Amino acid sequence: DRQVHEVQSYMGRLETSDKESVHLVENEIQARIDNIFSNLERLEILSSKEPPNKRQNAKLTLDQLKYDVQHLQTALRNFQHRRYLREQQERQREELLARTFTTN
Known part of the structure; x- marks a missing residue:
């Protein structure tokens, strides 16, 4: 869960990063x-070895984490x-600016 929060904070840095x-x-x-x-795959294997009364709760927690990570x-x-x-549009704009146009 901590790692998911770390990734979320890194996602915020994407917007402010330079090119x-x-x-x-x-x-x-x-x-x-x-x-x-x-890690989730390993936890899934370990959770299947849990006693039946704990297994369902572990599976729900894992499913929620998987969903969160897939969302990220x-x-x-x-x-x-x-x-x-955006980069493609910038390249196209530069190409247009560099092109010399002639009259008909």
């Missing part, structure tokens, strides 16, 4: 998300997509 460091922050967030998914993954992808579109 050069945004990729580093994205990579750091993705690495943390991958690590959380890996989607938010990261959405940010990357918006950034990609």
Whole structure:
């Protein structure tokens, strides 16, 4: 749960990062998300070994964490997509400005 909160705070840094460091922050967030998914898989195996009366509660907690992490993954992808579109528009704008137009 602490790791999920850390990733959420990193997501806030994405918006304020400059163009050069945004990729580093994205990579750091993705690495943390991958690590959380890996930990959740291990916890899922361990929770299946819990006594039946605790198993259901452990499964609910894991499902909530999975949902939270999937939401973070989607938010990261959405940010990357918006950034990609913005960079593409900037490139197209620069190409138009650099083009020399001639009269008919």
